[in-house]
Amino acid sequence: MFFDMELGFPSRKEQDSIVTFIKEKSEKIDKAITLQQQQIARLKEYKATLINSAVTGKIKVTDEVVA
DSSP: OGGGOOOOOOOHHHHHHHHHHHHHHHHHHHHHHHHHHHHHHHHHHHHHHHHHHHHHTSSOOOOOOOO
16 A cells, blocks of 8 residues: 555756755855864864963963953
8 A cells, every 4th residue: 555655856956956956055055164163173273272371470360340
């Protein structure tokens, strides 16, 4: 009974447009991921620099909270 069912497929043109759409979206997502990874790497470098500066006394660290 299951094998007797007819399945519909989109036309070749529609299939091609779906593939193109998915490729475009995937490229945008990949670019966004790359940018986020670069930003994370820069923030880690900045964090390390701040910690190093605080430890070596190049910057003064206080407990004051500025609102």
